[in-house]
Amino acid sequence: MQARDVMTSSVVSVTPETTIHELARLLVQHRISAAPVVDTDGHVVGVISEGDLLRREEIGTEKRANRRAWWLDILSDGGAADYIKSHARTVGEIMTRDPVCVNEDTSLAEIAAVLESHHIKRVPVLRDGRLVGIVSRSNLVQALASSLVVESAPDALASDAEIRAMLMGDLAGRGWAFPGRDIVVRDGIVHLWGTVWSGDQLDAMRIASESIPGVKRVVDHTIPYPIMPGL
Known part of the structure; x- marks a missing residue:
């Protein structure tokens, strides 16, 4: 079996310009935990998930800076990355860039290896470089359930x-x-x-x-x- 046989075709996607609040509403409305990010040509440029929204200043979950020597802040980013995560206004500012993708004809064995080796739960499916679907762990489980037959x-x-x-x-x-x-x-x-x-x-x-x-x-x-x- 290949990606095209099990993928979800009706994919909810967002753009880098989508606001964080719009993203949150989409995830809740469609009961999904992540969404691919596409440009105006339908090319996948990133992925964003619930995990990217955990530390937000709106709900008081942002990381608090620890008190330490001033010179340690100079040598590090001084918590800049954490601040971006908790205060960014658009998807493009906090999305995971250049995500792993597969093609329609990628086998399920290859997809399983990708999910396992990259420690991810889903992978976008492309046709001619454009998003046409997504395969998640649950899709593989559904394929397994469909393949199990009672002995005749x-x-x-x-x-x-x-x-x-x-x-x-x-x-x-x-x-x-x-x-x-x-x-x-x-x-x-x-x-x-x-x-x-x-x-x-x-x-x-x-x-x-x-x-x-x-x-x-x-x-x-x-x-x-x-x-x-x-x-």
Whole structure:
């Protein structure tokens, strides 16, 4: 799946000239927590969120300057950045500039990596450099929910050999996977044998097994890998 398949197309956007009070009303009215900032040509020039509005002098939440030696203020910005955050009048003055964006054909795997690596909750989607949508974490969760299907009756008729072949195919190339000799399928039940290095390895094998259509349950016969003293 790609960005175009899950993105929200009706995006509420603002401009750098939008006032902070107008922005606050838009966020409340549309029940959103952030908005992309676009120029007159529809190019994304920034992003602004609720987090940018936390420290505001109107509601008494601005950061108070700590009393310290005057020379420390000279060497630093003297709280100038904090003052801008709490007293700015337009979006352009406090927005996050040059935000990360993706294209319509960006895969969901790539989008997930972007959200994770940049520690963000949403990412604008572009077409020919212009804003056409936005993908948020909730969009990915919705895609996941849509992909989950209940096993059908024909799946339950898969033979033990077919189940094992599908499982081995899914495990191919995964460094944590058990060797084939440690996986036995009988009457739709997957039996796991051998030694395991960690609980995560065993959980991964169980989840992989349970994801195969026709598997009734998974039985664990494994033993922990012996830890050598002094290692």
